[in-house]
Amino acid sequence: MYQYTEFDKAFVRARAAEFRDQLGRWQTGQLTEDQFRPLRLQNGWYVQRYAPMLRVAVPYGEINAAQIKVLARIAREYDTPDAALLAEAQATQDKIAGQAPKLTTNYGHFTTRQNVQFNWIPLDKSADVMDLLATVNMHGIQTSGNCIRNTTTDELAGVAVDEVVDPRPYAELIRQWSTLHPEFAHLPRKFKIAITGATEDRAAIGWHDVGLQVLKNDAGEVGFKVLVGGGMGRTPVNGVVIREFLPWQDIMNYLEAVVRVYNRWGRRDNKYKARIKILVKAEGQRYFDEVETEFREILERDGAPHTLPQAELDRVKAGFVDPALNLPESTDPNFNAWLAQAEAAIGIEAAKTPAFARWLARNVRPHRNPLLRAVSLSFKRPGYAPGDATADQLDAAAALVEKYSAGEARVSHTQNLLLPWVRLDQLHALWLEAKALGVAQPNIGLLTDMIACPGGDYCALANARSIPTASAITERYQDLDELEDLGHIDFHISGCINSCGHHHSGHIGILGVDKDGKEWYQVTLGGSDGKDLSGAATPGKVVGPSFSSFEVPDVIEAILDTYKALRVSTSHGKQEAFIETLRRVGHDPFKAAAHAARHPAEEQTA
Numbered sequence: 001m002y003q004y005t006e007f008d009k010a011f012v013r014a015r016a017a018e019f020r021d022q023l024g025r026w027q028t029g030q031l032t033e034d035q036f037r038p039l040r041l042q043n044g045w046y047v048q049r050y051a052p053m054l055r056v057a058v059p060y061g062e063i064n065a066a067q068i069k070v071l072a073r074i075a076r077e078y079d080t081p082d083a084a085l086l087a088e089a090q091a092t093q094d095k096i097a098g099q100a101p102k103l104t105t106n107y108g109h110f111t112t113r114q115n116v117q118f119n120w121i122p123l124d125k126s127a128d129v130m131d132l133l134a135t136v137n138m139h140g141i142q143t144s145g146n147c148i149r150n151t152t153t154d155e156l157a158g159v160a161v162d163e164v165v166d167p168r169p170y171a172e173l174i175r176q177w178s179t180l181h182p183e184f185a186h187l188p189r190k191f192k193i194a195i196t197g198a199t200e201d202r203a204a205i206g207w208h209d210v211g212l213q214v215l216k217n218d219a220g221e222v223g224f225k226v227l228v229g230g231g232m233g234r235t236p237v238n239g240v241v242i243r244e245f246l247p248w249q250d251i252m253n254y255l256e257a258v259v260r261v262y263n264r265w266g267r268r269d270n271k272y273k274a275r276i277k278i279l280v281k282a283e284g285q286r287y288f289d290e291v292e293t294e295f296r297e298i299l300e301r302d303g304a305p306h307t308l309p310q311a312e313l314d315r316v317k318a319g320f321v322d323p324a325l326n327l328p329e330s331t332d333p334n335f336n337a338w339l340a341q342a343e344a345a346i347g348i349e350a351a352k353t354p355a356f357a358r359w360l361a362r363n364v365r366p367h368r369n370p371l372l373r374a375v376s377l378s379f380k381r382p383g384y385a386p387g388d389a390t391a392d393q394l395d396a397a398a399a400l401v402e403k404y405s406a407g408e409a410r411v412s413h414t415q416n417l418l419l420p421w422v423r424l425d426q427l428h429a430l431w432l433e434a435k436a437l438g439v440a441q442p443n444i445g446l447l448t449d450m451i452a453c454p455g456g457d458y459c460a461l462a463n464a465r466s467i468p469t470a471s472a473i474t475e476r477y478q479d480l481d482e483l484e485d486l487g488h489i490d491f492h493i494s495g496c497i498n499s500c501g502h503h504h505s506g507h508i509g510i511l512g513v514d515k516d517g518k519e520w521y522q523v524t525l526g527g528s529d530g531k532d533l534s535g536a537a538t539p540g541k542v543v544g545p546s547f548s549s550f551e552v553p554d555v556i557e558a559i560l561d562t563y564k565a566l567r568v569s570t571s572h573g574k575q576e577a578f579i580e581t582l583r584r585v586g587h588d589p590f591k592a593a594a595h596a597a598r599h600p601a602e603e604q605t606a
Helices: 006-027 033-041 065-077 083-097 123-134 168-178 248-265 276-283 285-300 310-320 335-352 354-363 391-404 424-437 467-476 480-486 552-566 578-585 588-596
Strands: 045-047 052-056 062-064 107-110 116-118 193-196 210-216 222-228 240-247 372-377 388-390 408-411 417-423 491-494 508-515 518-525
Touching (some): 006 033, 006 123, 033 045, 045 123, 052 123, 065 107, 065 116, 065 123, 065 408, 107 391, 168 248, 168 310, 210 248, 222 248, 240 248, 248 276, 335 354, 354 372, 354 424, 372 391, 388 391, 391 408, 391 417, 391 424, 467 552, 480 552, 508 552, 518 588, 552 588, 578 588
Parallel strands (some): 193 210, 491 508
Antiparallel strands (some): 045 052, 052 116, 062 408, 107 116, 210 222, 222 240
């Protein structure tokens, strides 16, 4: 895990002190609400439906046990609203949705951008929270606002068996380059970058303003495939390749050109048309030509100020040293014996305990070091919103990270927590403790391992609630044999068109919409984040009119029953995956099944 320099640490502390001063001036009336708003947003503080929301930056998802412990303390001591405010918020929710589920407090929420959010911290406590975060080198800088946001990457970065180049040093260099970049502090709209260095795209780079794939050419040289103009929201667009191979030394100069041209020409008169995807779609080759011209000028006119020297890349790489785990090296004569013994012991435990065997198959992934594994703790379980962790659960998770993963974890794009350095001979012990904590559900990649935004329960922008829909599906599909039979399904839920739940990229997607002040839901089918089959990000297609919240579980069940009836065996003797069957037979049978599941009384009012 990258080790922050003294400069980084001092910078974060100074930023926290600056925010405390800004907050104090706002509280005493020296700053108006309009003046304070951009200042708090630049530090990750939103004001949502009922209370402030803090988004804490977790650069490229890497987080350590000490940081998780601080997040647990924040959840316990600060994520607690005034009792009157909570009662008023609950009453409003009940009025909107009948007897709404109880609003929860004292928890953190893992997001799809590998960050962590809190929903109830009062603004008058915000400076105290920023000071506390700074003690473990955390902050909320550029987690909101029209700037370059947190760069995301593959949760398995640095340990994946299919990795060509470790993307983390480049993600860190992008963080350093983009943080408080004076030219890009007020872009037309927010700007998101994702990077991967593996053959399987687990970072969904095609859905980002800029997507980067680190690769090697035929000569073995490292470079980048660069995509621009991806995004979801009202206009889902797949990123377009602007450079097939850019030498790694030039990546910062090239990013400077990409963002500068967008900053110059992106629309500022309409926020719904301000993202770079709109500019790229409208201008096409003209935008590409402008970027190439700007890139040449940066190199020739400006002297290529951001060219990466080998020494700088080496310096950053040195911050990602593998932890010492007291394991034999591959050259050690005891290596094979140790590996065989550990694998045999796991096999014995798996044979005795089917639940452990199922967990090994679903939540444990191979590692580039055969003596290690990468393990996902599932934060998708009944009674909790996807990605939510209480203060106690965060503390317990920190203890697991410290004990079993050399103190390091990763917040995943799918709102779970991954332990990347687990010893093979400690898997069973980890499973037992994770099971006791309630985060050992063997559902990674299955239907209930869903992505969902906080939705209308908390977000002021949402048209409908996401959490009750997620809960209804989770409760209905608790049979692990049934989930395994259904196989891999990406199920994503968004409470509004902004697509924070990435519904566009779900094999099955749910979008909350507003109809005459009531909550309704569109169903989309066939989306992809780019890692399965097609090799490209693809938006799902809407299945006709919207459905009521009561209908959605039955609609999903009808769609899945149709899949089971239509799937066939593949040439390898396995059942077709849901997305394979959908692409083979088309949308029509699924659309018919969805509409047949509509409740007659609801159909009349849709």
